[in-house]
Amino acid sequence: MIHAQLEADGSAIVTVDGQRQKLRGATVDDARTKLTQLATSTAAAQKHPIQFTSTEPTGTYTLIAHPDGQIEQAQPTPPVPHMPAAAAAAAAPEAPAEPEATTTRRSLRETSFLTTDPMHEPATQGLRGFLTKAGLKTKPSAAEISERDDIGAVSQHWPGTRTIAVINRKGGSNKTPTVAALSAVFARYGGGGVLAWDNNENQGTLGWRTEQGPNSASVLDVLRDQERLLADTARQADIDGYIHHQSQDKYDVLRSDENNEGDHEISAHEVHTAHSIVEKYRRLIIMDSGNTARAANWRSMIQHTNQIVVPTTTMEDRAEAAKLTLQTLAARDEHSANLAENAVVVISEWKSGDQKEAQRIQALFEGLVRTVVTVPYDPAMKAGRIRYGAMNPRTQRAWLAAAAAVARGL
Template sequence: MSTTPTEVLAFPNIKAIISDNGTAEVIVAGNSRVVPAGETLQDLRDNALALVVAEARTLQRPVRVRIEDPEGHGELIVHPDGNVESVSYEPRPARRRTGASTAAAPKVSDTAPAAAPVVKPEPAQPVVERQPWPPLAVDTLPAEEAAPASEAPQEAVEADAPVTRRSLKETSFLVSAPVLEPATQGWRGTLTRLGFRMDPSAEELSEREDIRTVSQHWPGPRTIAVVNRKGGANKTPTVVMLSAILARYSGAATVAWDNNESQGTLGWRTEKGAHDRSVLDLIDSSTELLSPSTNAAEIAKFVHHQTADKFDVLRSDENEEGDHEVTAEEVDIAHQVLTRYYRLVIMDSGNTARAANWRRMIDHTNQLVVPVTAIEDRAEAARLTLQTLESRGGHDAELARNAVVIVSESTDAKRSMTGDALKRAKAEAQRIADGFEPFVRAVVRIPYDPALVNGPIRYEALQPATQRAWLAAAAAVAKGF
């Protein structure tokens, strides 16, 4: 099957790069995927193309891919059926040995007239073929061909160098350790305010460290995916709380995106702006939003700002028919727009791990968060979600191993729960948290709070203990950046 190159979209941008050190990666829309190792260069090429074919099958159309390897670079068209067409390929120029450019000068005949020396040209030195792996580099040539300079002059220079004092670059008058600020909380804080300087407690130091962690900036945008295949697992409250805390403390432009394949509830639990636009409107206007001449404030036409918690919300489609399912390519477009305007993208998700938009979300994810309420079917769904990602290998498996699991005490609990019932609820939350501990990077427990159960979610409406727990959860997530 032949395809005219101009008929194949250049979106998403795909590169297959094979390095001289024997490693390879496929980069799709800025997201790197490690290529399985191979014994030969051709093995690496085949493994890289297998990933590109999978991408073409996901999009259900041919894709363009730029290729770079130790032998050259070019462009291919890869079809969903595995057929590959070459658009262009330019081999790297062969390297010459150093000795080829330093051949001895030809001898002049002793009997020839001085004014007209007869010179017999030497045959051209053959070009040494470049080794297929690794490429022949000047610094790997034999010692006799590298034409090293005599070391004697350097030794003489070093011997004549005058003895000097230590360089001023080797010292500093700045204090390296930060000054510990006095306590501000508890009885220690009370005594400090009365004029008795007290060091902070271990609890206050831990809170300060979590604040420092969530307040940092990092190079480039980051995407967090909040996933669980079971409904009612606290996904939406988790998205709202992480967005609020990271936006408040870091000051980074943050957007919460409802990536439900049809219609999600993030818009119901957050503040609505002065319009009804959703992710589909943003996708329709993506060309304008990605134009270099578009002002950054134009994104406000499509998102809903949270006035107290300082982040924006991109709602899912809410048309009455609800018949549009977001595709993988639409996720690519929306993600490209959002990462131009925001440093932090936090994605809510649906319950179908097989959906095209769910799987594409994972491709863009830097940090995975798995929320779960302390109910066994929600916990089992969380386990299956992680197991599914781990079984896929590569980037998906790495996300599962470095996931943060957030265990909330059951939102089905009643405010009137006391005594043994509360103890059982806390014990069940601890049991589930302990069960996930060996398999993920971090597990954080969140106490029950009625402010998270119904209606719009606001950070300031939470009890202090709940705010502190969510701060710890956000810090655990930020450590993955």
């Protein structure tokens, strides 16, 4: 019998016939592979199957290694056999005879031979995924099923364009990184058609944190050519000369006016016009915003919004501003109040070691909004261009959960 305790860092303590030894892998998967090799070599040396148990961060698994190198799952202990039918009948008290059932004709309309398939595809992650690769089709874990559910949520398409507004009246609250991360998740899993729009009243920063296309266009160029873009003869690709495609993350960016010497402020009418244009070309619009909830372009953005996301960091003034932003919406009108009630709050850890503060802030927001999601600290979010593939796996999973929470409100 072999017992192993695998840690998240790939280290393990293995007990073989009462003798303890250390095992080291680069990851949990690597340690599991080494454990399996140890079990199969032991089985080959002893010339009979060996049962081994692996206790991991995701659960405890019992397997059998065969001398020929095959691995199988250990069968659960069979249930206690039932009493033979004849003995059970003899022991049972006599009961009144049941009346013979009569057959009733069923309706053809109410009968169907189609069934819903409840089966999950085999596991691809962790030990279960390892067993799938070894030829044993293993059911996915609860964590993998949850991830698949989130992917399904963000992969759906809706009838008509949906608009998400990312808002917080405090600068530095992680609005722009939130827009970029959510856009990447929706575009990667949903097949594109996602536009990130920097709706700052003058000059925003979304263009600084994302890839620039082969043009220098902004929302002002879209407004200038509105007749051409709204014409019945306009083609789907006509919008591509005004946006900036993100080659890795598959979404597009509509930049704000980046003229440092300019003084143009986007008006409410211009937001309405620009929205009528871009919704013709894209299925999902995720809008970055400025810091002034009283600004005309901010208020007109809310009129088009189906779901709001309120980002904050683990700095308490950002969290307070997030609450005040929700409070402003709740008091404004019925549509804004509904958005506030069904908001998704995303808490991004500002620095390593902020987990406790994130938990404190999350506890305060829960009950005020529909969903609260915490994103762990990740250097890839702090500076430079934001790319989903550069984030740590835990960060990617958190943004997938955030996007799925948003999708479920659309």
